[in-house]
Amino acid sequence: KGKSYIKHIHSNRIKQLIEKNRFQATSDYSYLKEVDCIIICVPTPLNTKREPDLSYIQDTTNIIAKYLKKGQLISLESTTYPGTTREILLPKFEKRGLKVGKDFFLIFSPEREDPGNSRYNPRDIPKVVGGITPQCTKIGETLYEQIVDQVVVVSSTEVAEFTKLLENIFRAINIALVNELKMLADKMKLDIWEVIEAASTKPFGFMPFYPGPGLGGHCIPIDPFYLAWKAKELNFGTHFIELAGEVNTNMPNYIVSKITDALNKNEKCLKNSKILILGIAYKKDTDDIRESPALELIKILKEKGVKIYYNDPYVNQIPKLRKYDFNLKSSPLSKNLLKRMDVVLIVTDHSSYNYEWIVENSKLIVDTRNATSNIKINKHKIIKA
Known part of the structure; x- marks a missing residue:
């Protein structure tokens, strides 16, 4: 057609x-x-x-x-x-x-x-x-x-197969590293994004990777487990790779804990709260939701009794997937919708979002992507996670 x-x-x-x-x-x-x-x-x-x-x-x-x-x-x-x-x-x-x-x-x-x-x-x-x-x-x-x-x-199909895994495991491990450092920096009351920005000024020996709500896409979240499984056939333990997988897989739970803490400080319970998720795609400015951390976040939050809404300019409806079946459609973004929400959770930092307007009209923002870094007013509403 x-x-x-x-x-x-x-x-x-x-x-x-x-x-x-x-x-x-x-x-x-x-x-x-x-x-x-x-x-x-x-x-x-x-x-x-x-x-x-x-x-x-x-x-x-x-x-x-x-x-x-x-x-x-x-x-x-x-x-x-x-x-x-x-x-x-x-x-x-x-x-x-x-x-x-x-x-x-x-x-x-x-x-x-x-x-x-x-x-x-x-x-x-x-x-x-x-x-x-x-x-x-x-x-x-x-x-x-x-x-x-x-x-x-x-020289062989095996080398070509391993090459692809190396490319993606390299990213997965480095993202796991900054995700773990993000959680540590949070306990130290430091902004990991500021730390990464400063480290990036070194002209050699450093490559910036950025934290987030978890890995997404059809390769990077999955590939470490493919190689780890094959390694077990050879009686070889890929402890480093598997640990990185665990860190990245657990990030949605960490985000939920940050939401819970933020609500508690506002004398609000997570159960029965209304949360708007901004961005369902695993990556900004795309419509690809494969392995998106937003899906696991929705699952966890719904299990905890949260009323979930979402907006994504590229994903009108979440289709039935192998692991998830939410029957949710994208809600049009409006002042009224934002004001009704207890939390607005930024999962995917699409370029089309007006973050200043979103913060202005929201009660509480939980930002997993540093999308609100340039916001100068209403910063008291923003929790980085």
Whole structure:
């Protein structure tokens, strides 16, 4: 139909490609036997035990195997633990009697995307490619050279898989560090944001990371658990990585404790209070709610008897998800709505919000993103969390 559900991919662009007969969407898997290259981009979530759920990859691989033909290239882009491409995809394809590197080609090339970041487009971001065999890698390199300016060739699919995990675990661990330091600074009655700003003036040896209400997105909150799970197969404990995961996972509970304390100081109980959440997306100026800490915050607050409202200019309604089913719609932002709320909780610092106006018309603000840092008046209403 030419309608995009992804904010940064415009419907007009899709319509143009359809009109030129360069793009076709279908749910008919028999088309797989007509193409030269197959790129797998399916979710890789965690199960209820916080272990890798590879069911989407396995189901997709089973379908592709039915239609696999000689000469095809299959590229897995879904984030996963080292060994997935070789241990799960390869055996299913070779059962067809085809030889990898000769009859078909198999690579791993991790997706690299930063939603909401207009500085980079897909062509600008280097693409890592690792194949099961050198010929697989060469064919994969040829494919992605048509799409990106720089292809980074590595020695194996496992190296490519590990590369993606390193990128995201690096961020997860550093965010966990500043989240823990934020909680310590709060006890010391210091502003961690001011500390980070001062530290950032050092021109070498320091890279700023910023605290928040928890990790979000389809990769960073999940990837540490993928590698930790794989490490256990090798009888290796990833204590540092797992601890970072625990710190980040616990941040919504910390935010709720800050809300509770703020209400208590105003002689108000958390139960039966009315809270407006600003921002449901996991990242500012996007519509992506996957693994958003706002969802866990809503769950915890509702369990404690809080009446929840939310506003997000990019998310009109929270759909039913694997772990959450809230049946909530975005409430139009107005003076009346703000004045009715006991707490306005800033979870996502969308650029379109007028924070001065929001603070002016609210009783109490709990700010998890330092979005109100430039507010000069009514600062007594603001609690940083």
